[in-house]
Amino acid sequence: LCGVTRNVFSLLLSILSPIVVRRVxxxxxxxxxxxxxxxxxxxxxxxxxxxxxxxxxxxxxxxxFILSNLLNAMKSWIPKPxxxxxxxxxxxxxxxxxxxxxxxxxxxxxxTEEPPTVEQRRALFSHYKGAYTxxxxxxxxxxGVVTFVSEAYGGRTSDTQITTESGFLDLIEPGDVVLADKxxxxxxxxxxxxxxxxxxxxxxKGNVQFTYEELQETYHVAHVRVHVERAIQxxxxxxxxxxxxxxxxxxxxxxVVRMCCILVNLQPPIINTVK
Numbered sequence: 199l200c201g202v203t204r205n206v207f208s209l210l211l212s213i214l215s216p217i218v219v220r221r222v223x224x225x226x227x228x229x230x231x232x233x234x235x236x237x238x239x240x241x242x243x244x245x246x247x248x249x250x251x252x253x254x255x256x257x258x259x260x261x262x263f264i265l266s267n268l269l270n271a272m273k274s275w276i277p278k279p280x281x282x283x284x285x286x287x288x289x290x291x292x293x294x295x296x297x298x299x300x301x302x303x304x305x306x307x308x309x310t311e312e313p314p315t316v317e318q319r320r321a322l323f324s325h326y327k328g329a330y331t332x333x334x335x336x337x338x339x340x341x342g343v344v345t346f347v348s349e350a351y352g353g354r355t356s357d358t359q360i361t362t363e364s365g366f367l368d369l370i371e372p373g374d375v376v377l378a379d380k381x382x383x384x385x386x387x388x389x390x391x392x393x394x395x396x397x398x399x400x401x402x403k404g405n406v407q408f409t410y411e412e413l414q415e416t417y418h419v420a421h422v423r424v425h426v427e428r429a430i431q432x433x434x435x436x437x438x439x440x441x442x443x444x445x446x447x448x449x450x451x452x453x454v455v456r457m458c459c460i461l462v463n464l465q466p467p468i469i470n471t472v473k
Contacts, residue, residue, distance in 0.1 A: 199234075199235055199238060199239065200231060200234035200235060200238055201234060201237060201238030201435065201436060201461070202234060202461060202464070206461070206464050207230070207234070209464070210230055210234075210268065211226065211227060211230055213267075213268060213271045213272065214226055214229075214230060214264065214267060214268065217267055223256075224250075224252070224256075224260065228250070229260045229263070229264055230264060232246055232250060232257060232260050232261065232264075233260065233261050233264035233265065233268075236261050236438060237436045237437075237438050237454070237457070237458060237461075238435075238436055238437060238438075239437055239438075240436075240437030240438040240439070240440060240441040242444075243257045243258045243261070244257075258446070262450065265450065265453055265454065265457060266453075268457060268460075269453055269456060269457060269460075272457075272460050275460045275463060275464075276344055276345060276346070276347060276456065276459055276460060276463065277343065277345060277463075278345055278346070278369065279339070279345075281300060281371065281374070284300055284339055284340065284341075285297075287339075287340070287341040288340050288341070289340055289341060291421065291422055292340040292422055295418045295422070296340075296375055296377065296397065296418075296422060298373060298374065298375040298395070299340050299375045299376075299377060299397075299422070300339075300340075300370070300371075300374040300375060300376065301337045301338070301339065301345065301346070301366075301369070301370075301374070301376045301377070302337065302338050302339075302340070302376070302377040302378075302422065302423060302425060302426040303335060303336070303337045303346075303361070303366070303376060303377070303378050303382070303426070304335075304336060304378075304379065304423075304426045304427065304430060305333055305334065305335050305336070305357045305360060305381065306333070306334055306336060306430050306433075306434070307324060307326075307327055307331040307332065307333050307334075307353060308331060308332045308333075308334075308439050308443055308451065308455075309327065309329050309330065309331050309442050309443065310322060310330045310331060310332055310442060310443040310444075310445075310448055311330070311442050311443065311444055311445050312330055313330060313445065313448075314445065320354065321352035321353075321354060321355075322352045322353050322354070323352075323353055323354055324353025324354060325354070326353075327353060329353070330353060331352075331353030332350040332351070332352070332353065332443060332448065332451055333350070333351045333352065333353055333355055333360060334347060334348050334349075334350060334351070334360075334452075334455055335347075335348040335357070335360045335361055335364050335366060336348075336426070336429070336430060336433070336459070337366060337369075337426075338425065338426050338429045340422075340425075341467055342425055342428070342429055342467050342468035343463055343467070344429060344433070344459040344460075344462060344463055346364075346366055346369065347452075347455055347456050347459050348360055348364035348365075348366065349364065349452045350448075350451045350452045350455070351363075351364075356381075356384070357381040357382050358381075358382055358383070358384030358385055361382060361385045362384075362385065362388060367385070367388055367389060367392065367394075370389055370392050370394035371392075371393075371394070372392070372393030372394070373393065373394075373395070374394045374395065375394075375395045375397055376389060376394060376395070376396050376397065377397050377419060377422060377423055377426075378396055378397070378398055379398065379399065379423065380398060380399060382396065382398065383398065386398070397419060398419070399415065399416045399419045399420065425468060428468050429462065429468060432462045432465065432468065433455070433458050433459055433462050436458045436461070438454060438458075439454075439455065439458060
């Protein structure tokens with residue numbers, strides 16, 4: 199029900215235990231269970247309140263209290279390792295065709311309730327999804343570890359704009375290879391200005407068929423990009439990201455997504471890096 203192992207639960211509890219709480223109204227273990235159940239199940243605060251015999255307001259305060267304190271203590275658990283460290287854990291599937299790969303990037307969207315104002319509705323409406331959404335850029339390392347999560351953007355924001363404004367491009371060092379998909383053509387020149395290399399799958403040219411080399415490149419990019427999709431799928435195993443985000447949660451979703459990514463990084467690797 200909590201979506202974490204016993205060892206991870208104990209680890210989180212050890213981080214929270216030194217925190218001084220003014221009133222010991224609810225044991226810290228129970229507060230952590232409430233927090234993790236909200237992330238894993240995505241159920242309303244009112245349902246958790248009924249389950250634990252608490253007021254809805256008390257449950258929401260517990261959730262935001264634990265979220266704030268865990269994030270403050272665990273910010274560095276979304277790591278930004280050196281190139282040497284990245285290459286030391288480079289899986290074979292990357293070594294063969296993209297040995298200089300540093301990041302694999304993709305954007306993901308979370309549906310929200312309809313915002314109350316016209317300005318908010320305009321900002322959050324995603325024509326691609328046909329719904330109101332929040333959008334995030336996520337970057338993983340070749341070994342599957344989440345290394346970057348952007349702030350939340352409205353659904354109408356393009357992948358290129360998010361990549362540009364989020365600060366991700368500042369991470370790129372000379373010679374770094376970044377694998378992206380067709381939604382990121384606008385960042386190629388920006389990355390190359392920093393001596394980085396953006397690898398995109400070949401674009402179709404009307405009715406002209408791909409050459410053999412283009413087909414091979416498409417296959418190679420797809421073969422390794424599947425790992426960022428698997429990483430995002432892991433993040434979305436936390437159902438708070440699959441249910442429609444309520445209006446009261448929208449301002450906190452950058453922190454919620456970041457916390458889910460930290461918990462994913464505590465899971466076993468999605469790619470075997472043993473040489």
